[in-house]
Amino acid sequence: MSEVRATKRRRGRPRGGAGDTRERILSAATAEFAEAGYDGATMRAIAARADVDAALVHHYFGTKADLFGATIDTPIRPDIAIRTLLNGPLEDLGERIVRFVLDSWEQADVRRRGLVLLRAGLSSRATAPVLAGFLARELLERIADRVGTPDAALRASLAASQIAGLLVTRYILRLPAMRAASVDDLVAWLAPTVQRYLTGDQTPS
Amino acid sequence: MSEVRATKRRRGRPRGGAGDTRERILSAATAEFAEAGYDGATMRAIAARADVDAALVHHYFGTKADLFGATIDTPIRPDIAIRTLLNGPLEDLGERIVRFVLDSWEQADVRRRGLVLLRAGLSSRATAPVLAGFLARELLERIADRVGTPDAALRASLAASQIAGLLVTRYILRLPAMRAASVDDLVAWLAPTVQRYLTGDQTPS
Numbered sequence A, B: 001m002s003e004v005r006a007t008k009r010r011r012g013r014p015r016g017g018a019g020d021t022r023e024r025i026l027s028a029a030t031a032e033f034a035e036a037g038y039d040g041a042t043m044r045a046i047a048a049r050a051d052v053d054a055a056l057v058h059h060y061f062g063t064k065a066d067l068f069g070a071t072i073d074t075p076i077r078p079d080i081a082i083r084t085l086l087n088g089p090l091e092d093l094g095e096r097i098v099r100f101v102l103d104s105w106e107q108a109d110v111r112r113r114g115l116v117l118l119r120a121g122l123s124s125r126a127t128a129p130v131l132a133g134f135l136a137r138e139l140l141e142r143i144a145d146r147v148g149t150p151d152a153a154l155r156a157s158l159a160a161s162q163i164a165g166l167l168v169t170r171y172i173l174r175l176p177a178m179r180a181a182s183v184d185d186l187v188a189w190l191a192p193t194v195q196r197y198l199t200g201d202q203t204p205s
Helices: A002-011 A018-040 A043-050 A054-061 A064-073 A080-087 A090-105 A108-123 A127-148 A154-170 A178-182 A183-199 B001-012 B018-040 B044-051 B053-059 B064-071 B080-086 B090-105 B108-123 B126-148 B152-173 B176-180 B183-199
Strands: none
Touching: A018 A043, A018 A054, A018 A064, A018 A127, A018 B108, A018 B152, A043 A054, A054 A064, A064 A127, A080 A090, A080 A127, A090 A108, A090 A127, A090 A154, A108 A127, A108 A154, A108 B108, A127 A154, A127 A183, A154 A178, A154 A183, A154 B152, A154 B176, A154 B183, A178 B044, A178 B152, A178 B176, A183 B064, A183 B152, A183 B183, B018 B044, B018 B053, B018 B126, B044 B053, B044 B064, B053 B064, B064 B126, B080 B090, B080 B126, B090 B108, B090 B126, B090 B152, B108 B152, B126 B152, B126 B183, B152 B176, B152 B183
């Protein structure tokens, strides 16, 4: 709080309290992510846009991923969840990922806000790169590191393609058979696919 | 042309030529699909909205699928293509589908218009059911018929989930590794997945 007041006094403008500063940083971050993309956006540029010190942005929101998570109002932080998921044996990582995604999206609040994010991320030429940048940097690179093969970037992206298709067909298009299937049934079908992409052969045995 | 004129005279209103009638039917169809969904929309209701005889709608546009194809201005008619794809051996249907989708979307005009359709179909609660209805009725039911097992509806939808994820990650999100991969490489990775969904075991051997 004292930092906020100090900033306010130093800038010499009338402003509201900490809530206003937080909102101003969030607005600046949303604009900066939209313009520069996830990778191009810097905490320094966001701070400049919000007319505050960069230290204050870190103080309020932590890392760039944390700040992005705050701008999209997500009830699940996939970049944090993935660390836990990667912490188990590689040979059933596919199943852990598919089950985590389904268990999360079956919760009404996750699904509701996830749908807003996914629809926004897929709907325009402007928003897709921001979502893609976040996914690439915070999820796919970590998965690829864990997989560790020379073609790991493609493997992680192939896994993402099946997860994206699951979300699109079950929760956006709501194809009747995808809606009707149980989580266990979908895990049984999809986990071997994701696992093959991550650690299996291009030509299945 | 004479039918159009007859209609015009009978209705007794000043109107333009056949081009106007065609456009009026297309507008009526777009509105009807949006309101009633693909399955709910009837040629009769579209004709009534356009204030023409239903026979005229058939005369200009053929089937409901043809008319839907016209409203979305698609350079590829997946409902027609699928008949050709289904006309080969079932054991490599997965490869034929994946290769057809990639070969089509690698063409600039297909990709451009496909992206407009896909973004529109995924972006809102209103448009998703129309796209889903068309996919379900004109593609998935035919694939399921060809597969012929009791769980064929789910199998066809699982195949659709991988195809949807391919389109989303390569053409909308443009994940770098998905962009960089060759068509042959993607076919080699994805065809076995789609084939397993269509004809393989839930638990791979």
